[in-house]
Amino acid sequence: MPTTHADPLQCLLPVVEIPPFGYAFSYRDGPVEEQGILVMTPGGPRAWKNQCRHLALPLDGDAPGRFFDRDQRHLVCTAHGACYRPDDGVCIAGPCRGSRLRALPLVIRAGVVCLDGAHLGGFFR
Numbered sequence: 186m187p188t189t190h191a192d193p194l195q196c197l198l199p200v201v202e203i204p205p206f207g208y209a210f211s212y213r214d215g216p217v218e219e220q221g222i223l224v225m226t227p228g229g230p231r232a233w234k235n236q237c238r239h240l241a242l243p244l245d246g247d248a249p250g251r252f253f254d255r256d257q258r259h260l261v262c263t264a265h266g267a268c269y270r271p272d273d274g275v276c277i278a279g280p281c282r283g284s285r286l287r288a289l290p291l292v293i294r295a296g297v298v299c300l301d302g303a304h305l306g307g308f309f310r
């Protein structure tokens with residue numbers, strides 16, 4: 186679903202339809218088109234900027250659309266194997282261990298997960 190500067194809420198999809206392997210989406214942060222990942226966790230939906238904290242590469246750069254490891258427990262970067270917890274975005278293994286994926290703000294409206302563009306925090310983060 187396209188986003189405009191005049192529409193700070195970008196509705197992604199219903200909570201019950203978040204796929205177990207994650208949902209990729211694009212969004213606009215200021216003048217920049219970015220990529221995000223929406224995942225379901227035990228604590229609810231979480232969205233992360235699709236950019237590794239080791240190098241500024243998409244997590245699925247070497248395998249488009251693949252975000253999780255084989256046992257579906259962690260988000261993994263296909264470049265060098267950084268492994269992130271999907272609930273808090275913390276890297277628990279790999280070259281950027283201890284760093285954290287950039288969180289994207291979400292709101293839920295009538296059961297639909299929406300990106301809250303008014304609270305993205307700016308594209309320089």
Ligand code: FES
Binds near residue numbers: 241263267279280
């Ligand atoms: S770019 Fe992701 S681990 Fe190196």
